[in-house]
Amino acid sequence: MRITTKPYSHSGPADSNWLGQQLGNSTGIQTDYWVFNFDSCYSYGYFSFAYPVDSPIPGITHNAGNTSYPVYPTGAPGIGYVVGIKDPKLGEWLSVKPPYQQVFPRPGTSAGAQSSLGFSVEMKLIATDRLKTGSHTIPSKVVATLRATDKNNQRIPRIDDVNLWLNSTVVNVKASGCTVTPGSVLQTVSLPPANTTEFSGVGSSTAQSARFSVGVDCDPDISVYATMTDATTPANTSETLSLGRGSSADGIGLKLYKSGESTPVKFGPDSSGKNNTNQWYVGKSSTGNRNITIPFQAQYVQTKPKIETGKVEALSTITFSYQ
Known part of the structure; x- marks a missing residue:
């Protein structure tokens, strides 16, 4: 799965964003109902998980609705990202946080065998420090690993993990100070x-x-x-x-x-x-x-x-x- 966030440009005071605040409307959303298909296998999927790749930035969180998100570094100065995830049939976002986030069935609920498992994913760009003037390229990178397991929570033969990518984008900043x-x-x-x-x-x-x-x-x-x-x-x-x-x-x-x-x-x-x-x-x-x-x-x-x-x-x- 690959997510592209919406473009963001900043013109104004360098510290005008709260740390942990979303930058503009820089949201990218994608849904795929069939990330894992078990039709040709001798087993079914019972659970799905998301494992973050990066370590969160200490002391910064992003809060949206009832969910608190750890913020991860993009590699661009002052700009981080968060990942929200959920089963496509459920309404409330979960945070991809260490060491992993169970997606299906939603934590606290139960479900049976599934012939396929999918994900809805949301990514946002987040302020993590003072924005610096310039054109900042956020490199394409794997941000999480998606996994399906059987009823015993074991890996399923011939069902490989799937990488979740943040596609490269450019953030233009003209900061005053x-x-x-x-x-x-x-x-x-x-x-x-x-x-x-x-x-x-x-x-x-x-x-x-x-x-x-x-x-x-x-x-x-x-x-x-x-x-x-x-x-x-x-x-x-x-x-x-x-x-x-x-x-x-x-x-x-x-x-x-x-x-x-x-x-x-x-x-x-x-x-x-x-x-x-x-x-x-x-x-x-x-x-x-x-x-x-x-x-x-x-x-x-x-x-x-x-x-x-x-x-x-x-x-x-x-x-x-x-x-």
Whole structure:
């Protein structure tokens, strides 16, 4: 069986698709009632299965109706695929997921001997990362193996597996976005020294602070979002930046504030994906104003009841999303 998805072209912000979202109407569907014929055999088919070939992309799923699909790589940047499958006589799609998906009889049901077994297959292209400008060829590839078995769930003599193919297609992308200004790319921010007596308990801060800013130059009409990430502890989603490996102090962290705000920034994963955890809206560019600058302020914060004096180092990154 071979499936060709509908063409897809993208013109707009590079991160305008949700990760796990279908790209446009890029669906390909095919039904074949007679993938396996047993008329000339001395046995009948009782079961059919689909075995995926690729490994799913971690952390990304596509949800449609009541079905959650693992997303597989196409080989093109930022573009994955999902496979839905079902018996042609049944209405609800099943997901082709590891290690395999039973198709007939539908899981939770039973049926008898069949003189033939077929499949309805649906494939979609899915956003897996920021789309990059260019013409991206998705190569033709086998995405799953289809199999029929007998009443004992054993291979049937002279009934070979059938490959399910995704046919080659081209995705054209003209993505708009921003460029981080040169002075913002790598910065060292120095805070004044602090004394342990200036803290009053866990959660307290000192008056010392340091200011810095990050800027981007954008194409017109880009909604810019941002996520700060704790580079030492990337899974950190709190509002406290943890100490780096070069620190000798203990019981101290850092908080980062967008200038003029009293609530500190919460950290999130290093991802430009739309709706990333703790991602916030920065602003929108226009033809007359293509530069966006974010001023920040860094402060010490006490994180433990007892503070050990020493050197304080921390590392944070900022990831922009162009929506």
